[in-house]
Amino acid sequence: MHTLPTLSYAYEALEPHIDGLTMHVHHDKHHQAYLDKFNAALSNYPELAKLSAEDLLWHFEDQVKTSAPADIQAALKNHGGGFEHHNLFWEIMSPNGPREAVGELAAAISSKFTSFADFKTQFIDIAMKQFGSGWAWLVLDENKKLALYSLPNQDSPLLSKHYPIMGVDVWEHAYYLKYQNRRPEYLEAIWNVLDWQKIEDRYQAGLTK
Numbered sequence: 106m107h108t109l110p111t112l113s114y115a116y117e118a119l120e121p122h123i124d125g126l127t128m129h130v131h132h133d134k135h136h137q138a139y140l141d142k143f144n145a146a147l148s149n150y151p152e153l154a155k156l157s158a159e160d161l162l163w164h165f166e167d168q169v170k171t172s173a174p175a176d177i178q179a180a181l182k183n184h185g186g187g188f189e190h191h192n193l194f195w196e197i198m199s200p201n202g203p204r205e206a207v208g209e210l211a212a213a214i215s216s217k218f219t220s221f222a223d224f225k226t227q228f229i230d231i232a233m234k235q236f237g238s239g240w241a242w243l244v245l246d247e248n249k250k251l252a253l254y255s256l257p258n259q260d261s262p263l264l265s266k267h268y269p270i271m272g273v274d275v276w277e278h279a280y281y282l283k284y285q286n287r288r289p290e291y292l293e294a295i296w297n298v299l300d301w302q303k304i305e306d307r308y309q310a311g312l313t314k
C-alpha cells in the first residue's frame with residue numbers, strides 16, 4: 106500500500122503565495138483521493154503494487170500493459186500519475202529555499218533557455234496555454250536533455266521515460282480558492298515558493314535514472 110507523504114513544512118508555511126486552506130484541501134483531500142484510488146486499482150495486482158509509483162509509470166509499457174486490463178491501466182495511469190505528481194509538487198516547494206536554479210541545473214537552464222528569466226517566461230507561457238486541467242513540466246528527456254512542455258490531466262512525463270525535474274499543477278483546485286480564475290497570478294506567485302535546491306536534487310536523480 107502506498108501512503109500519503111506528510112509535508113516537510115506547515116500547511117500555512119507557503120503563505121501568502123499558496124494559502125493554508127488550499128494546501129489542506131489539496132493535500133488532505135485531492136492527493137488522498139488519488140492515493141486511495143491508486144491503491145484500490147493495485148489491490149489485485151501484488152506484483153505491480155511492489156513498484157514505486159515512479160517506477161510503475163516509468164515501466165508502464167513493459168510492466169503494466171502486459172499484466173492488467175484496460176480499465177485498470179487507465180486507473181493506474183490517472184491515479185498513479187496524480188499520486189506521484191503531488192508527491193513531487195510538495196517536495197519541490199519550501200518556505201525558504203533558493204528561488205533560482207543552482208548547481209549544474211543552473212548551467213543547464215542557461216544553456217538551453219539563455220537565462221533563468223527567459224526560462225521562467227517560457228514556462229509560464231506553456232502553463233498558461235495548457236487548456237483545462239494539467240501540469241507544466243520541466244523534464245529530462247530520453248537523451249538527458251532539458252525539455253519544457255505541458256500535459257493534460259495527470260498524464261505523466263514518466264510514461265515517456267522523461268524524468269520530471271519540476272512541475273506546476275494548473276488544475277483549478279491548485280489555485281481557485283485564493284486566485285479564482287486568475288491563473289496568471291498563481292503562476293507568478295509560485296516562483297516565491299519553489300525550492301531550487303530540491304529541484305537540483307531531482308535533476309541529479311534524473312541524470313542517473
Ligand code: MN
Binds near residue numbers: 131135274278279
Ligand atoms: Mn493537484
